[in-house]
Amino acid sequence: MNTTSVPLFHALHRQPSPLRLPNAWDAGSARQIETLGAQAIATTSAGVAWSLGYRDGNQLPVAEYVARAASIARVISVPLSADIEGGYHPHPATVADTVRRLIDVGVVGINIEDGSADPQLLCRKVEAIRAASNSAGVELYINVRTDVYARNLVPAKDKAGEVILRAQNYRHAGADGLFVLGLVDAEEMQTIAQSSDLLLNVIIWPGLPPLDRLNEYGVRRLSVGSWLPQTLWAHNEQLVRGFLSDDETAPLMATATPYSAINTLF
Template identity: 40%
Template sequence: MTSAADRTALFHSLHQHGPLALPNAWDVASALIVEAAGAKAVATTSAGVAWSLGAPDGDALDRDLAIDLVARIARAVKIPVTADIESGFGENAEQVGDTARAVTEAGASGVNIEDGHGSGLRDVKEQQERLAAAREAAPDLYINARTDVFLRGVGEPGERLHLALERAQAYLEAGASGIFVPGVTDLATVGELAKAIDAPLNVLAGPGAPAVHELGTAGAARISVGTALASAAYAVARKAAEELLTKGTYDSTSEGLGYGELNALFGN
């Protein structure tokens, strides 16, 4: 089996030959499905993970539960795993460092750490301290520093690009490996971000967004889909449950994976 160090080195390199498309998984089965589909790495979705473990998204999930799931996924797949650890599962920088160390020991090659906090964003200096602590605790980890300027609509629309770039630069100085700017998919803005950020740019895509190759041409090195896969799976579950309980029929499950096909993914 490929060593954890080799998988981490591979994960870093995947950002240089992009665009890297990451379908986000939320449990071991979805991670195995993503791997079988041909993904080069598995990314978790913090919301999907939280939901699957009985908690809402937004720093409410117990850190140990999140890290245990990362460990289970990392043991199950052969490709690199990057974990969305929300804002670091810590009230202070030291605790964020503890999380980064633990998630590395669990087998992750990368993490997302966001700057969203409460109804706004963390102070830039505070977020730098949190990222620096993660870097010190996990020197080889790919740290994808997320800024929610666009996602949360911080500031006036005309100011957001400048605000996002200011934060991106500060986060890179603190030790981030790449920058994640969710809330932006228009190609012009993606291009401006990519041109100004001296590191791989991650964007969040979904229905209606430009295709992966278009975002890659604009400069995005990494495209992920967040909760999209988990939400779609849960939508099928709701539709099938409602059909069963109201009509007494089962057609909504007709396109489900076969028992044997799914069970075989766990063979290793």
């Protein structure tokens, strides 16, 4: 691990403008993202799962994910954060062991989510992860994702308050950042950001305010999530359908990046 990546990744969350964090799914996508100017890279767990032949939703075998993280870390020089969904196990000690393995291959930050589970379980996982990272001598950036908005876990009028309550508990457990999936209301962003010591992370989502105004609402980090592989999946479908059914070959070559340009990235 590049030891300078850890404090750098923390510092990137305190820039004047929110950190724009593109999400990669393999070494090739990560290398391309870095060359386009990304200050850091995160994985999309959905994209990684699909690329390895698994459904998204805590289905990834840990060994395969660690190997994928290692392959990404090998080809980039910017900080790498890994989305580990719910940690791929219900027991905090096992989740902490998974994180230790990711730290060993160069990961300096993680995302871990509560989903529809008891938020106290996530607190225990974060505590175990923090203890493991401290014992490894790494100030891991722990970004907790809450699905209060995305899953409509409480009535609309209670969502911001529920997120703030959870954020207080997650902060006490050792988290650094708060990722509120599905949060798009500017006023609620401000309320949550001002009511928590955790640095607010949002994601590209329908109805999101203009990106150049997010800092006004307290946002410190903006993710792409799985939108990149989803969009590329649709584009690939069009190309393959054209080739198989419509005798269309020109689209395959019309916008292709030159072979040499890709090859020289590695």
